[in-house]
Amino acid sequence: MAAATLSAPETSPVISSELCAAFERLRAHTPVLRREDATARATRLRRLAAWITGNRVAIQTALYADFRKPAAETDLTEIWSTQAEIKHTLAHLRQWMKPRRVGTPLSLLGTTSWVQYEPKGVCLVMAPWNYPFYLAVGPLVSALAAGNCCVLKPSELTPHVATLLRRLAEEVFDPAEVVVLEGGKDMATELLRLPFDHIFFTGSPEVGKIVMRAAAEHLSGVTLELGGKSPAVVDATANLRDAAEKLVWGKFLNAGQTCVAPDYVLVQEPVQAELVREMEAVIRRNYNPAGAGVENSESFARIVNQQHFNRLAGLLEDAQATGATVAVGGEVDGRQCFIAPTVLTQVAPDSRIMQEEIFGPLLPLVPFGTLSEAADFINARPKPLAQYVFTRNAENQRYLLDNVSAGGAAVNETIVHLGHSELPFGGVGNSGVGKAHGHYGFLAFSNEKAVLRQRIGRTSIKLLYPPYTPKVRRMLDLLLRYL
Ligand SMILES: NC(=O)c1ccc[n+]([C@@H]2O[C@H](COP(=O)([O-])OP(=O)(O)OC[C@H]3O[C@@H](n4cnc5c(N)ncnc54)[C@H](O)[C@@H]3O)[C@@H](O)[C@H]2O)c1
Numbered sequence: 001m002a003a004a005t006l007s008a009p010e011t012s013p014v015i016s017s018e019l020c021a022a023f024e025r026l027r028a029h030t031p032v033l034r035r036e037d038a039t040a041r042a043t044r045l046r047r048l049a050a051w052i053t054g055n056r057v058a059i060q061t062a063l064y065a066d067f068r069k070p071a072a073e074t075d076l077t078e079i080w081s082t083q084a085e086i087k088h089t090l091a092h093l094r095q096w097m098k099p100r101r102v103g104t105p106l107s108l109l110g111t112t113s114w115v116q117y118e119p120k121g122v123c124l125v126m127a128p129w130n131y132p133f134y135l136a137v138g139p140l141v142s143a144l145a146a147g148n149c150c151v152l153k154p155s156e157l158t159p160h161v162a163t164l165l166r167r168l169a170e171e172v173f174d175p176a177e178v179v180v181l182e183g184g185k186d187m188a189t190e191l192l193r194l195p196f197d198h199i200f201f202t203g204s205p206e207v208g209k210i211v212m213r214a215a216a217e218h219l220s221g222v223t224l225e226l227g228g229k230s231p232a233v234v235d236a237t238a239n240l241r242d243a244a245e246k247l248v249w250g251k252f253l254n255a256g257q258t259c260v261a262p263d264y265v266l267v268q269e270p271v272q273a274e275l276v277r278e279m280e281a282v283i284r285r286n287y288n289p290a291g292a293g294v295e296n297s298e299s300f301a302r303i304v305n306q307q308h309f310n311r312l313a314g315l316l317e318d319a320q321a322t323g324a325t326v327a328v329g330g331e332v333d334g335r336q337c338f339i340a341p342t343v344l345t346q347v348a349p350d351s352r353i354m355q356e357e358i359f360g361p362l363l364p365l366v367p368f369g370t371l372s373e374a375a376d377f378i379n380a381r382p383k384p385l386a387q388y389v390f391t392r393n394a395e396n397q398r399y400l401l402d403n404v405s406a407g408g409a410a411v412n413e414t415i416v417h418l419g420h421s422e423l424p425f426g427g428v429g430n431s432g433v434g435k436a437h438g439h440y441g442f443l444a445f446s447n448e449k450a451v452l453r454q455r456i457g458r459t460s461i462k463l464l465y466p467p468y469t470p471k472v473r474r475m476l477d478l479l480l481r482y483l
Pocket residue numbers: 126127128129130131135153154155156183184185188189202203204205207208210224225226227228258259260357359385426427432
């Protein structure tokens with residue numbers, strides 16, 4: 001591939017000519033999208049929704065080929081979640097696009113003001129592998145709703161989905177609106193040299209920092225949807241059967257490769273043994289109902305690749321070597337990247353499994369005494385993406401919500417808060433920057449342009465213009481005192 005520098009003077013070193021051409025094509029098209037009304041944007045989104053409906057089996061097949069994701073999980077977490085995002089956007093797009101009138105302070109009496117929403121321009125969506133369809137197309141929906149052109153870079157670790165996404169773009173969009181570029185770190189690095197107007201990145205905090213540094217070069221806007229260790233707290237008043245069902249589902253969905261999966265459980269000491277028993281029963285019911293072995297279950301996905309399998313097997317080994325007991329599961333099979341749903345107790349706080357994001361089907365339980373101990377344990381670590389609270393006590397619920405900082409939270413539930421279209425989704429601190437989904441996603445990809453209109457000639461501000469005579473100074477005194 002020949003190399004060329006992008007014509008824009010602000011761009012850094014050398015970027016491939018193919019990439020430059022794609023970027024320039026999109027940039028040249030931004031005025032067209034900018035002029036579009038809600039109907040035109042909605043038509044594009046409806047075309048996307050229709051493609052997804054027509055390609056349901058292809059999406060399921062790609063996900064199964066990439067990491068044996070069960071078709072039912074693909075339906076729920078890749079297809080339904082994406083369609084729900086489109087449906088919600090279509091229902092509200094006209095309203096979101098309308099300029100929003102704001103009130104007038106006394107000091108600016110006579111003026112009229114509003115916020116109008118303009119597209120940012122050319123945006124980059126970088127997606128991870130764990131929900132490779134939803135986490136690529138979901139942000140794309142928001143970007144298009146806000147009137148942007150978009151480059152989408154899927155993860156290289158799920159190649160079947162990446163290829164499918166390229167086909168999607170070719171079949172649904174004008175190549176000047178959306179382009180899908182497949183590739184790994186090298187492609188991502190090259191892309192990050194371009195002066196995008198906004199970068200929406202979903203992935204690890206480590207790569208998130210690389211993205212933010214690259215964005216700083218062009219002062220591109222960023223949304224960083226990152227990960228971390230999301231805790232669940234189960235207190236002694238919780239309904240343990242219900243908590244076990246929800247924790248097992250939330251943890252072992254997608255084989256634990258979920259950004260908002262409960263990473264570990266803080267359980268009030270007196271109920272730990274019962275919670276383990278309940279979880280064991282749920283794991284059996286969900287993944288081994290006929291006793292044929294979880295490895296033969298069609299309801300349980302695989303670890304995405306050998307490298308991640310080795311990392312998880314290493315975490316399990318280290319946990320056991322530092323004193324942890326396998327209370328449930330523990331079986332691993334490297335040949336098929338299989339790790340059984342595993343519950344660990346007596347886990348050392350300084351073991352690796354308690355230091356890094358697990359992102360797999362290993363669930364450590366850590367006992368606690370008082371609620372403040374639980375809150376302190378969480379707050380001593382980087383701020384999580386999600387916080388789960390299982391309790392029947394309203395005061396305990398309030399205490400944990402008020403004393404722990406997290407991107408989002410669910411009480412007596414796991415994961416599903418991210419499926420609520422009216423709630424912002426995103427992290428705080430180490431778990432992310434900015435919010436996504438629904439209106440929040442639309443805003444992330446929009447510039448909220450503040451407009452003030454003054455009637456010609458009339459303006460009280462003129463009273464304050466120089467020269468700063470005693471009269472002007474008296475006016476300023478009044479302003480400071482009363483307005
Ligand atoms: N907050 C969320 O919504 C959310 C959702 C899913 C996953 N996650 C997080 O994502 C992580 C797992 O996903 P992942 O392994 O795909 O993340 P990752 O950070 O390794 O990769 C994400 C993207 O960045 C690219 N990339 C990788 N290394 C890069 C580099 N050095 N320079 C530039 N780009 C690079 C990849 O090609 C991929 O497209 C977990 O931490 C998880 O919690 C967060």
